[in-house]
Amino acid sequence: xxxYLALLMLAACSAGTPHFRGVPAxxxxxxxxxxxxxxxxxxxxxxxxxxxxxxxxxxxxxxAALAMAQVSGCPILDVLGDAxxxxxxxxxxxxxxxxxxLTAVSTxxxxxxxxxxxxDAGSDLGYQVFECTPY
Numbered sequence: 101x102x103x104y105l106a107l108l109m110l111a112a113c114s115a116g117t118p119h120f121r122g123v124p125a126x127x128x129x130x131x132x133x134x135x136x137x138x139x140x141x142x143x144x145x146x147x148x149x150x151x152x153x154x155x156x157x158x159x160x161x162x163x164a165a166l167a168m169a170q171v172s173g174c175p176i177l178d179v180l181g182d183a184x185x186x187x188x189x190x191x192x193x194x195x196x197x198x199x200x201x202l203t204a205v206s207t208x209x210x211x212x213x214x215x216x217x218x219x220d221a222g223s224d225l226g227y228q229v230f231e232c233t234p235y
Contacts, residue, residue, distance in 0.1 A: 116136070116138050116145060116147065117145060117185065117187075119140065119143070119145075120138040120140055120143075120145045123138040123139070123140050124138070125137060125138050125147075126138075126171045126227075126228075127149070127226075127227030127228075128167040128170055128171060128227055128228050128229075128230065129150075129218060129227055129228065129229040129230065130163040130164075130166045130167045130170075130212075130230050130231075130232055131163050131166075131230075131231060131232055132150075132152075132163075133148055133150065133152065133155075133160060133163040133164070133167075134148065134149050134150040134227065135147060135148055135149065135163075135164055135167040135168075136149055137167050137168055137170075137171040137172075139168075139171060139172045139190070142189060142190050142193075143187055143188065143189060143190065144168035144171065144172050144174075144176070144187070144188045144190060145168075145185065145186070145187050145188075146164035146167050146168050146185075146186045146187075146188065147184065147185050148160065148164070148183065148184050148185075148186075155183040156183065157181075157182060157183050160183045160186075161179050161181075161186060163232075164179060164181075164186040164188070165179050165186075165188055166212060166230070166232050167230075168186075168188040168190075170212065170228070170230060172190055172192075173192075174190040174191050174192035175190075175191035175192070176188040176189065176190065176191065177189040177190070177191045211232065211233055212230045212231070212232040213230065213231050213232075214228060214229075214230055215229040215230065215231060216228070216229065217229070
């Protein structure tokens with residue numbers, strides 16, 4: 101019984117906040133942080149799903165912004181939240197097909213290299229892995 105309860109609690113950790121509930125997640129790794137990213141309307145959500153010792157919001161925030169940009173195809177204007185769950189404001193109108201509405205204000209420019217898909221041998225889950233460096 102305890103095992104089932106623990107499994108249920110772990111599954112709920114990355115289920116998304118109420119606004120993003122029901123939206124399928126895309127798993128992305130950026131510089132050692134793994135996120136489940138969901139996009140709805142003008143917002144994106146990044147839920148960090150890997151364990152990291154004493155993560156500070158600054159570096160995690162930048163990685164989450166990069167993950168949300170990779171999934172949405174839009175620049176991220178701002179990121180709010182904590183080191184576990186962050187919400188970003190998209191800088192383009194995806195519904196209208198416009199790629200760019202505004203310029204990101206505080207996010208530095210990064211160059212990201214796609215290292216392909218990481219596949220866990222113990223499950224069917226896989227996700228894209230990116231290494232990003234400022235330029």
